[in-house]
Amino acid sequence: QLHVAESGGGSVQAGGSLRLSCAASGSTFNSLCVGWFRQALGKEREKVAAIYTGGGAVYYDDPAKARSAIIISQDNAKNIVYLEMNNMKNEDTAMYYCVADHCASALDLGPWVVRGPSRYWGQGTQVTVSS
Helix, strand or coil, X not given: CCEEEEXXXXXXXXXXXXXXXXXXXXXCHHHEEEEEEEECCXXXXXXXXXXXXCCCCEEECCHHHHCCCEEEEEECCCCEEEEEECCCXXXXXXXXXXXXXXXXCHHHHHHHHHHCCCCCECCCEEEEEEC
């Protein structure tokens, strides 16, 4: 069964950077949709970014910000999807969750993110940005 586990959260100063890791196991890595979501205290969960590990598709909830501030990537040798966050702000403080599921092709990524993944969530990793 597919399983994901996040790591890399912690405290960072505003303007700093952090890289979160999502390790996937229990399934073939190169045919997964893997996404990062976050939920701040008292707010609804929101999409951050997602990737199809078979190549050919990435999703950013805020494409303009994604140019430099948020980068999703993967390491096929380690079965890990990374979320790199730069120039972080106080409003980035949240619990960050990784979620994954089997996807047949890159075309599945967008619909999977938009409808909201329903299974194979990690436990989350806390990110706190301070001024």
